[in-house]
Amino acid sequence: MSRLVNYEVASLKRQIARYQQQQKESTRKANDSQTNARSLKIKFEEQCQEFGIEGKDVHSELTQVLSTQLPVLFTQVESLVVHVQSALEYYQTFRESTVSSESQVLSLLSFFIKNGNVTVYEWKNGIPPPLSTDPNVKTEPESSPSDNNGELEIDWGDLGGIGEGGEPSGDIDFGDGDIDYDISLEQVDLTGITIEDGGNSLGTVSQYPTVLEDFNTRNMLLDDLMELFEFTKQRINETVGRGEGGGGGGFVLQVDLPSSVQGYSSKDIEEMSCNVSSVIDSLTNKKSQQLLLMLGSQSYLDRLSSQLIRQQELSRRASSLVSEYTYKIKEASELQTECEGSLSLLVADVKKIKIMVSKEISKKYNDRIVNITGDINQLF
DSSP, rough: OHHIIIIIHHHHHHHHHHHHHHHHHHHHHHHHHHHHHHHHHHHHHHHHHHHHHHHSSSHHHHHHHHHHHHHHHHHHHHHHGGHHHHHHHHHHHHHHHHHHOOOOHHHHHHHHHHSSSHHHHHHHSSSSSSSOTTTTTTTTTTOOOOGTTTOOOOOOOOOOBBBBOOBSSSSSOOOOOOOOOOOOTTTOOOOOOOOOGGGGOOOOOGGGGGGTTTTHHHHHHHHHHHHHHHHHHHHHHHHHOOTTOHHHHHSSSOOOOOOOHHTHHHHHHHHHHHHHHHHHHHHHHHHHHHHHHHHHHHHHHHHHHHHHHHHHHHHHHHHHHHHHHHHHHHHHHHHHHHHHHHHHHHHHHHHHHHHHHHHHHHHHHHTTTOOOGGGGGGGG
């Protein structure tokens, strides 16, 4: 009886306490994992919604978004920048009346408003890239095999003075200067360039990035827009601080502005400033920045897709942990119930043994009442 009380009953009680503690910890961890899974899932869905993808095949969907939404962004910028024309003309007039310079103001912005998102090549050279975009254009007529009686004949063209005897009749002057093909190896990706017969085509149009596609020209355009925006903000402060027309302060010190400049009210300039700000926002908002970064760097696209996939995997892992902890809670609860049943049976056996021992001792002492004390009484 002493062994049952001191060892077996105590062992079962410790097991029950341990299983209760396991259930408590597993419940806490399951709740934490469920919260993390929900948070990660919401964050993943928000980012997918931001990019306009479903999240099933992240990398291919991001690539598809880049090819579909980037032209939409460029078209939007082109439509917004048209409304900046009045602000640009106002800035040009203001500069001409205050600065004795014939240089064009914000040349890239002026060109972009007039021509749209054309290639950088056209902006620098004034003409479109020398590329043939029509795949049906043929530089040489196809010859029939029957024209030469089945024999392949090579036309070497005019070799510059080589006679029938095969001996050169004159020297070739290659000149002293280098040939300038007007191709920048730093900005043009030469992968996939094909040179066709006759020199009519150097490749595809994608070899020549547009103003918005090229990193440098896009930043130059943003610089022009920021300069114009700051000018309009300064003029607003001047017109409000010194009355409509703004005869001085800031940009102008004791200079009589022409009527074409003074004719604009602060409300007109505020409208100009809002138009400029709209173009800047369209190029610098979070979604546009992500698209432009993906355009400029394949590694960024890979890194972004990896981050989204990792968030998705973490969310799934957290959800699976909830299932694991739920199973542990159930398992610990079943073991606790089993131990509690064993403890109940053991306590009943101890109670019977206690009664038997009390009777045996009582018989030895003329049936006197025997009370067994100690830890055994705590079981009942």
